[in-house]
Amino acid sequence: MSGQKTYDVIIIGAGTAGLPAAICAADRGARVLLIEAAADIGGTLHWSSAQMSGAGARRQKAKGIDDHPDLHFADVMRISNGNANSTLVRIAVDQAAATLDWLDDLGFDWDPVSPTLFYGHQAYGRARTYWGLEQGKSLIKAFRQALKAHIQTGHVEVLLETRFESLVMDGAGVSGIAARSANGSVITAHAQKIVLTSGGYAANVDLYKEIQNQTQYQKAFCPAARGDGLIAARQVGANVINGHLYTISTLTVLKNDVFPSPLSLRVNTIPQNRPPWEIWVNDRGERFVAEDEPIIDHREKALEEQPGKRLWIVFDDVIRRESPEIIMAWFEPPMSDPYNSHKAFFRAETIAQLAKMCGLGAEALSDAITDYNRGQMSGADRFGRKHMPCPITQGPFYAIRQQGGALSTTGGLAVDSQLRVITRDGTPIGNLYAAGEVIGAGQTMGDAAVGGMMVTPALTFGRLLGQTILSW
Structure with missing residues (x-):
């Protein structure tokens, strides 16, 4: 021109x-x-x-x-x-x-x-x-x-x-x-x-x-x-x-902590596709929502109120072995065992060790798991969760860090x-x-x-x- x-x-x-x-x-x-x-x-x-x-x-x-x-x-x-x-x-x-x-x-x-x-x-x-x-x-x-x-x-x-x-x-x-x-x-x-x-x-x-x-x-x-x-x-x-109409529209695992970070992978947190076996906690180690809440906007709005708009998916070895695969898709070459190799995947022998590795409150995380297990046994979860196939009791214990964001x-x-x-x-x-x-x-x-x-x-x-x- x-x-x-x-x-x-x-x-x-x-x-x-x-x-x-x-x-x-x-x-x-x-x-x-x-x-x-x-x-x-x-x-x-x-x-x-x-x-x-x-x-x-x-x-x-x-x-x-x-x-x-x-x-x-x-x-x-x-x-x-x-x-x-x-x-x-x-x-x-x-x-x-x-x-x-x-x-x-x-x-x-x-x-x-x-x-x-x-x-x-x-x-x-x-x-x-x-x-x-x-x-x-x-x-x-x-x-x-x-x-x-x-x-x-x-x-x-x-x-x-x-x-x-x-x-x-x-x-x-x-x-x-x-x-x-x-x-x-x-x-x-x-x-x-x-x-x-x-x-x-x-x-x-x-x-x-x-x-x-x-x-x-x-x-x-x-x-x-x-x-x-x-x-x-x-x-x-x-x-x-x-x-002011910001909303979380996606959950992903990031490559690093330098924001904005490239995406690493996506895990399945859609209860209609994969009912959750795990629990979610915030950076303090506290649960904040029913993980199987069917209305995604309710889950996203709950996450918006959490520190760093971040959650941790926490589970034990029984859930890791028996639940459906949680990883949906990798945006980089996949790892066969990402735990303690990937920056967002953690494994520890005890809940206290897991909390320390993730930087979560150890007492709060222990209380969250104890409270969930109590609800799982009685069938009455504090947050109204319905799908609770098993408690979180058998080590080693695992956590995956998920970041909320807007596309x-x-x-x-x-x-x-x-x-x-x-x-x-x-x-x-x-x-x-x-x-x-x-x-x-x-x-x-x-x-x-x-x-x-x-x-x-x-x-x-x-x-x-x-x-x-x-x-x-």
């Missing part, structure tokens, strides 16, 4: 929302500039499981599942504890089936199990959760083909390794952008409409702390998710909301029902739109992890911006 060019629309971020926006705008004959900071398109889809949800799509009907957007809407508002933006949720669920059918038309590779009930997040009342055979990469594959056709016709120009820096204002509206290429040269371009689909800010530790007021524990994010779009929009008066950023740009970026007083900033994680996961999920309600709204809002909201 040389000199200064003018387009119908400039889209910042070639990810979950930006790719549908570019494709659908080009379908209408628009001249699109698509700017991406990374070396490839896809954004977080390279890391994401890319779960989607929708009521009434063709695949759901083919399975004989009776569903409706009203039911989907009710579920989302219930699971989000009423904290999601009902206006945006309504748009997302009403258009979700059309988005899923559009993916069908693009040749998306569905996992044959989709749609299904999924218990990794609080489950819906209907089987309406979807994903691809290669998770997020399945979406990239489908979009890459559609985008390629528009690049060949000249309707879409893609600039990779180009970092968006600022918005150009003209009166009360935005008229262009400034960006910087990999070689350091400044790029300026103008368009009738600017769409921010630049993702969240999980890779920007300082911005994460400022907006979320939380520590970023897990390195499970796109390195380009630095909040560039949010920062630029805030500089021209955009309002940033929902930072997405809840705080983001405030938008209206047309996805126009707005100021603190609700005034739209002229010609500026936003979709995807840049508007914050809190808009469509509130303070909970709602299945498919990060990816599907991003896809849907991107499609809508490309199809109907933008005009030229």
